[in-house]
Amino acid sequence: MAPMRAPAWLPMPIRRTLRVVRRQWRIVVRRARKVSAPARRAWRRSLHLRVVTLTLVASSLLVGGFGWFIADRSTQILLDRARDEVSSQMSGKVDYAVSQLTVHRTERDPKLPTTISNTVTRLSDGDPTESGGALLELRADNYPDLKPVISDERIDASALLTREMRHSVANESQVARQIRTIDVRGEPVKYLVWGSPVPTSFGHVELYYMVPLTTEDKAANEIRATVAVTGLALVLLLGLLAGLVTRMVVTPVRVAARTAQRLSAGLLDQRMKVDGEDDLALLAASFNQMAANLQRQIVRLEEMSRLQRRFTSDVSHELRTPLTTVRMAADLIFSERDEFEPAVARSAELLQAELDRFESLLTDLLEISRFDAGFAALDAEHSDLVPIIERVAERLAGLAERVGVTIELRLPDTPVIAEVDPRRVERILRNLVGNAVEHGERRPVEVTLATDDAAVAVTVRDHGVGLKPGEERLVFNRFWRADPSRARQTGGTGLGLSISVEDARLHGGWLEAWGEPGGGAQFRLTVPVRSGDRLVAAPLPLIPRDRDRAIEAAPAVDSSAPQTSPAAPSALGDEPAEVL
Structure with missing residues (x-):
């Protein structure tokens, strides 16, 4: 969407900035459309591409959603199993700590620090950075004189214990757990941290049990990678299958289209190959x-x-x-x-x-x-159209005088040279001017000539009965009459305009008609200045300038007009402290 126009009440510097942004946006949009044009064209024209693409998108969404569900459930199962194991171990360790610390009646007992240290040593489980090991810490936050004791000084336990968790365990005497990640030896390691109060005769201390989830994290990552690879292979397989199936359907359709094109080109012996009975x-x-x-x-x-x-x-x-x-x-x-x-x-x-x-x-x-036989040939030569029009008007002057019509010529003062067959052009103009005189209703007939660098146009305008809607296409049919009555004495053989159309087509030109009931009619002949050139536009309008028309009538006959890599994310994410 293009940015909106800046409101008038904004300051001028801001409005200038917005205009620059809008201009740059339009440039970006145009470039994007230009770059994406081949892809959009291929999308519109290829049913095969659309089916395969939609299959890949739908299967990717389906397989991605299913893979995410499988990976998430597998990760949850691994995490639940680790929690159950840690919970079971935590119960035994708390019981042992209770049995060791209850013998001391006061926190000021000089033997209490030694008992705490021995208890930590007894409850520690191997290397706390490897699978199967654990980090254990006994601390008494409510008794500042008792220093915390940790099973392995190499690891900063304070980074694993959040303030919320320590508050829940020490001040609220609740069991809490959470998942935390810290750097150990330059590598991130996840820990399942479990904290529990240890009741003693002088109060309670806190026991924190921190188990590395290296094995579970690795297993979850492997499961996720396996699901991703399997899903990608499945999507590609579905895309390949969709491509093969679509090709089985699209190929006969394409063959049928090519065969139909050959048939339309005149190769009537073309047939499709029939295989099977489907x-x-x-x-x-x-x-x-x-x-x-x-x-x-x-x-x-x-x-x-x-x-x-x-x-x-x-x-x-x-x-x-x-x-x-x-x-x-x-x-x-x-x-x-x-x-x-x-x-x-x-x-x-x-x-x-x-x-x-x-x-x-x-x-x-x-x-x-x-x-009809294709024997008509164009004898083109460089000719001046001005004397040709004058000659036609002179030959039809007698007929015009008999019916009370005047022929008005609007010709340039300079010669109008074009490479045409003068005999055929004169015949076209004789038919057009003769018809205009016969249907002129005693009003002037205007003949106008104009030229440009590529084309020459002649319009013949009468102010007679005109043409009804749709008749501008029928006037060029053979033996067609606007008045179907055969008692009418005016008119020729009914072949003049048909011959004129063929003459115009032989020149590579156009012969077009416009008319309205009561408003007269106008015919326009357009031929190229150089024989064999392609016409694009005419120097004169088809609709007369004296008629205020909004829509130009369609051409009756168009003879020749064409038309550094970050660490991979872990499956086990950090969790806030959860009070149990």
Whole structure:
């Protein structure tokens, strides 16, 4: 989380410091994200990695908790056993000390120190730094004249006896115990310290029995190390097992994904290998059956499409010959129409007009068949788009005058040179401007040209009936009409925009549409300045500047746009004095 913005009431030096901290924090966060990006990407993309990681984390928590419980219980059992043994020994030592010290009636008895020293010597158990040995001390804190006697002067017993423990034993006459750690010969040694009052005829003295827990501590550490190693091996084994099991499941899925990618690339003969009779084998068999069905359907559809394209091409070519003959006769009749009766002359004019439409339809069908067959080629050359647009406007001036529409050109004063096929660009613009004139509703049609270092864009704007939502994608479909009524006399063959889209795609450009009901429509042609370059942006907006729109309409057709090492901790920790 980023640090909060400094409040305005803070002093300026503090606010500057907080700004520096916030800036440094952002730098650290950005670097952390950059460093962790490969790991996050691998986590998102690999199911195998996620399953193995989650298995390792879950098993680590489970095995760690179970191992901690086992180690703790084992340590507690060892400690309880040591306490029981020390308690049993302590009872005998207290009884012996009582029997030796009760013969003295007063603490001032001159023989009492000797008796105390002999008692300590008699009750001592070997080397107090080794297993099986113990340190014993008799002291009388309530009688300052009696000096404490310890079985081994090499060990500082005062470090093992806390003030709380001595107070409980000496002043409250209670039995107390605790675990303490001191340095003996440069190494830490744990002691179980047991203190008990020893009643005598003149009062009581205190007997402290200090047993080293070296054996128990070593055993607890070994148990903890064994549990840790066993747990680590178990976690690794579970991780390996999870990896193998996941791989058995993920591998067929990856094979299926690769096979599906090959199928989508057109390699329809790709199949998965079927092994066994389990669920994965059933998945592979079902996938192969689906692929076979898709292959049959695609082959059938391709054959039908091929036959359809061939039929269209053959019919178009075959109609050329009779059309030529009919055209010759119609031209002859049309040229002599002034000598005919009015009804016959009108029929000759209608025949001529319909023959023009029929010839245009055949030309469009032949062009579409070339695109479908993949025979269309781009004849690119460095051309100035300004005279091309002017030529289109001049050729459509007669149509615009008949329907009461004016064509307004907004062209740069300097030439706009681009590497294009001028014939195809002129055909695109002729279709766009012609449609705008026909649907202009007697309002001006605006043609705008702009360029930058990478692209050239031409927009054709009309103010007619416009397009309904979703129709900006449909206008480029073959034979699609915004008005489904066939009684309408305006409009061409319905193939002009489809051919224009193919021409734009051949240039590596875009042809897009925008429109709204009653607000008119705008079409935008964008082509790269250099043939073969990739388009990134267009110099002109798709939505007209005169329309206050918050969201730009989606492109109707995108022809080419992409997109020093410390001591190991002991299992037996120090404990405070416990009064029994």
